[in-house]
Amino acid sequence: MIVTTQKPLDEVLDYISPYKKVLIVGCDGCTQPPRGLREAKTLSQLLELGGKLRNKNFKFKTTTTAKQCDSYLTASALKPQVDGVDAVLSLSCGIGVQVLAELFPDIPVFPAQNTHFMGAEDREAAALEERCVGCGECILALTGGVCPVARCAKGLLNGPCGGAENGKCEIDSTKDCAWVLIIQRLEKAGRLDLLKEIRPPKDYQLKGWRITT
Amino acid sequence: MSEQAVEERTALKVTEDSCSSCAVCSSLCPFEAIKRDTETNKIILEIEKCQVCGICYSACPAKAIDVIYYDVDSLTSYLERAKQEYKSDTLVIACKGSAPDLVGVDKLFGVTKFIPLSVPCVGRVPDEVFLKAIVMGINKIHVLGCDEDYCRFERGSSVAGRRILALNLLLEQLGYGKELITFKRNSLKVKVDADSCIICGNCVFYCPYDAAKLESPGTVSFDLTACRGCGLCVAMCPAQALELENWEEERISTLISKLSKEMKTPKIFIFRCQWAAYPSLNGALAPNVRFIDLPCASRVDILHILEAFRQGADGVLIVACAEDDCKQEKASGKAQHSVEALIKRLSQIGLQDRLHFCTVAPRYPERLDEELAQFSEKIAAIGSKESKEQ
Numbered sequence: 028m029i030v031t032t033q034k035p036l037d038e039v040l041d042y043i044s045p046y047k048k049v050l051i052v053g054c055d056g057c058t059q060p061p062r063g064l065r066e067a068k069t070l071s072q073l074l075e076l077g078g079k080l081r082n083k084n085f086k087f088k089t090t091t092t093a094k095q096c097d098s099y100l101t102a103s104a105l106k107p108q109v110d111g112v113d114a115v116l117s118l119s120c121g122i123g124v125q126v127l128a129e130l131f132p133d134i135p136v137f138p139a140q141n142t143h144f145m146g147a148e149d150r151e152a153a154a155l156e157e158r159c160v161g162c163g164e165c166i167l168a169l170t171g172g173v174c175p176v177a178r179c180a181k182g183l184l185n186g187p188c189g190g191a192e193n194g195k196c197e198i199d200s201t202k203d204c205a206w207v208l209i210i211q212r213l214e215k216a217g218r219l220d221l222l223k224e225i226r227p228p229k230d231y232q233l234k235g236w237r238i239t240t
Numbered sequence: 241m242s243e244q245a246v247e248e249r250t251a252l253k254v255t256e257d258s259c260s261s262c263a264v265c266s267s268l269c270p271f272e273a274i275k276r277d278t279e280t281n282k283i284i285l286e287i288e289k290c291q292v293c294g295i296c297y298s299a300c301p302a303k304a305i306d307v308i309y310y311d312v313d314s315l316t317s318y319l320e321r322a323k324q325e326y327k328s329d330t331l332v333i334a335c336k337g338s339a340p341d342l343v344g345v346d347k348l349f350g351v352t353k354f355i356p357l358s359v360p361c362v363g364r365v366p367d368e369v370f371l372k373a374i375v376m377g378i379n380k381i382h383v384l385g386c387d388e389d390y391c392r393f394e395r396g397s398s399v400a401g402r403r404i405l406a407l408n409l410l411l412e413q414l415g416y417g418k419e420l421i422t423f424k425r426n427s428l429k430v431k432v433d434a435d436s437c438i439i440c441g442n443c444v445f446y447c448p449y450d451a452a453k454l455e456s457p458g459t460v461s462f463d464l465t466a467c468r469g470c471g472l473c474v475a476m477c478p479a480q481a482l483e484l485e486n487w488e489e490e491r492i493s494t495l496i497s498k499l500s501k502e503m504k505t506p507k508i509f510i511f512r513c514q515w516a517a518y519p520s521l522n523g524a525l526a527p528n529v530r531f532i533d534l535p536c537a538s539r540v541d542i543l544h545i546l547e548a549f550r551q552g553a554d555g556v557l558i559v560a561c562a563e564d565d566c567k568q569e570k571a572s573g574k575a576q577h578s579v580e581a582l583i584k585r586l587s588q589i590g591l592q593d594r595l596h597f598c599t600v601a602p603r604y605p606e607r608l609d610e611e612l613a614q615f616s617e618k619i620a621a622i623g624s625k626e627s628k629e630q
Contacts, residue, residue: 036588055438061478063438065543068480072546077589091479093438150445 028057028148029120030155031140033070036077039116042137043074044083046113051139052105052127053091054119059148059155062118062140064091070118070139088112095123102130109134144177163234169221171212176229178205184226251292251308251603254285258304265296265305270394291565292518292602293393294364298403308605309518310359315369318521322355323376330354331373334384335362336514337392337469338426340533343486348424349382360518363396363403370407370421381421390427390468392515392567397425428485428535429467430474432460436481443473443482448569470568471539475578487535489543496547499530506554506619510612511544513537513572516561516600517608529612537561538571542582545595555594555619559608562599572599593622 043049053067071087078085090108092101095117105127109115114135117124120142128136144157160177166184167174176182180198187206190197194207213219254274261283263276273289274296276282283304297307319331332345332354339345342356355378359365362385373381383404385397404423411420430451437460443452444460451466452473460481471484483489500507504527514533525531534540537560548556558579560572579597586592596615600607 033585036585055440055479061438061440061442063440063478064436064480065478069542069546072543072550073585073589076546076549076591080589 028059028146029122030059030143030146030157031062031120032143034139034141036073039070039137039139040074040077040081040083043085043114043116044081046135047084048086048088048111048113049074049116050088050090050105050109050112050114051116052095052118052123053089054095054117054123055091056094056096056119056123058118058120058123058140059146064089066118067091070116092119092123095119096126098126098130101126105130161234162229162231164229166226169226170209171216171218173205173208173212175205175209178203178208184229186222248604249606250287251605252285252287252290252297253306254283255304255306256282258302259283260302260304262301264299264301268295268299268395268399270295270396287603290603291393291515291567293361293396295361295393295396295399298364298366299399307364309602310364310521312366312368312372314521315357315365316372318357319355319369319373319376319378322357323378326353326355328353328355329378330380330382331357331378332382332384333357333359333362333365335386335391335396336360336533337390337535338386338428339384340428340486340514340535343491345382345384348384348426349422351380351382354382360514361391361393361396361400363391363393363399365400367403367407370404374411374416374420379420383421383423385423385425387425387427428469428487429464430462430469430471431483431485432462433481433483434459436479438479438481440478442476442478446472446476446574448472448571468568470536470571471534472536472568472571472574475539475541475575484535484539487539489541492532492541492544493547495532496544496551499532500548500551500553503530503552504528505552506616506624507552508555508557508612508616508619509548509553510557510559511537511540512559512608513561515567516559516565516602517605518602529616536566536568536571537575538568540575540579542578545579545582549591549594549625552625553594554622554625555596555615557612557615558595558597559611560597560599561601565599565601591625593618594625 051067051071053063055063067089071089092104095101109131115127116137116139117127118139124138145159146155146157148155157177162176180196181188191204191207194204196202196204261276261281265274266276271289271291274285277284294307297305330351334342334345336358362383385400388397391397404421408419408421412418439458441454444454449466449468451463453461474482474484506528508529510531512531512533513536540558545556560575563570563573566572576597583592583595598611
């Protein structure tokens with residue numbers, strides 16, 4: 028899922044301050060933690076309270092979308108709701124914001140989130156961690172299901188840099204060294220032989236920018 | 241001045257002189273808080289374990305136990321007042337656990353006009369109160385307890401059931417006819433709006449009772465026999481697809497608006513777990529303070545806190561049980577986490593000092609007042625929110 032964090036309220040207030048009627052659009056899709064109807068309403072109340080302190084009386088409407096990145100679904104869900112709205116605030120990842128901007132070229136669209144990465148959720152630790160960079164050339168079959176492109180600070184493809192200490196990355200002692208994890212997993216599976224083959228640099232052309240289905 | 245520290249007032253006390261050491265109290269206590277000492281034969285109360293359910297008080301044949309909340313005197317004087325006020329001969333006694341504000345009780349018992357009495361556990365109402373009510377001229381008593389496995393005090397509902405059975409037999413022998421007292425059970429559980437559900441799985445993760453299940457392909461379902469009505473899933477649902485019966489989002493919002501209109505400034509709203517501190521039967525409240533009771537602090541909804549601020553609240557105090565006292569599975573800690581996250585967001589607009597989370601227990605009846613006094617002082621020092629907005 029795509030992991031986002033909330034922008035500081037001051038930044039959002041700056042974006043919307045020239046406007047009065049603002050539609051806040053949640054996303055029920057993969058944005059984590061979910062920023063659906065509840066977050067839309069919560070944000071509207073926080074911005075209303077914050078606005079009062081700036082002598083601004085915003086009028087908020089709140090709604091949500093199933094998947095804001097799906098322009099077809101989003102268009103049909105939102106078209107009836109943007110009437111008379113001065114600005115739109117999106118709770119989606121950066122993709123949803125751009126979809127809204129394309130759908131409604133006459134209305135200013137602002138992000139309420141910062142988009143970070145594609146990640147996995149560890150609910151017990153209340154944490155989300157990056158797992159995939161979308162490189163277009165998945166090598167997880169060769170690396171014991173641990174992605175060195177996303178999880179090694181240096182993105183190394185042929186083994187560890189040698190800087191790991193106690194299994195942690197030398198640039199961040201709280202982060203697991205991806206290559207230590209890979210070696211542990213391959214050792215357990217009896218497939219350390221996979222590491223003998225030297226892997227050429229990744230072909231970033233495969234990442235692509237447009238795929239037709 | 242005495243060097244000894246002043247002992248804190250507690251909600252329950254055993255009077256040694258009256259106690260006959262029969263140990264009925266210890267046989268009924270759901271929390272092993274009251275016991276007969278095997279050597280001295282004395283009854284010992286361990287107040288730290290006591291949850292102030294009042295069952296021991298209601299059952300003590302020697303009247304050797306004193307309780308601060310809902311004792312015979314305060315219940316009787318309430319009934320005398322309420323009988324005048326409500327002009328009815330029918331009394332409904334309901335546990336807050338299954339009937340907060342007695343909503344829906346009329347339908348359950350088929351009564352329209354009645355004297356309402358809301359208590360934290362019907363198991364704490366002694367025989368004497370029923371008999372005094374009848375002496376006052378009340379000719380029908382309906383009692384609503386919780387389902388046995390839903391009772392927040394484990395045994396309260398079954399104690400009430402047995403007591404009413406015995407009382408009815410006695411009353412029938414005395415010539416009052418059959419079943420002057422009726423007893424029903426109820427419990428309030430989660431409701432799902434499947435159309436709004438976004439299958440995020442928050443309820444599955446947060447439910448302390450494994451009542452929520454997410455099944456492929458994409459449907460959430462609740463095992464209502466497992467649901468204990470804490471409301472944590474409701475507060476955590478990002479799609480607002482869940483509601484807790486009788487604690488609906490809309491109902492609480494409406495209550496906030498209603499109360500806000502009658503409050504003086506500086507307005508202080510208290511969202512209170514109804515098991516953390518019991519409301520007074522006298523209903524005397526400071527004109528600037530109003531309570532919103534919750535089934536558990538974990539039902540506390542960020543949207544309701546913000547709604548209170550929007551309605552002009554100068555301060556919002558969240559009153560929960562400590563995790564060890566939580567009648568749910570340590571759900572109060574989850575509430576604290578949510579409130580602290582909201583305080584962080586409020587700090588971005590300068591409102592962080594106006595929201596405070598605290599834990600109290602009914603065993604120390606003065607603690608809520610102390611917390612409120614401290615918080616009121618802080619709010620008075622910051623000043624009114626409205627004046628800052630000008």
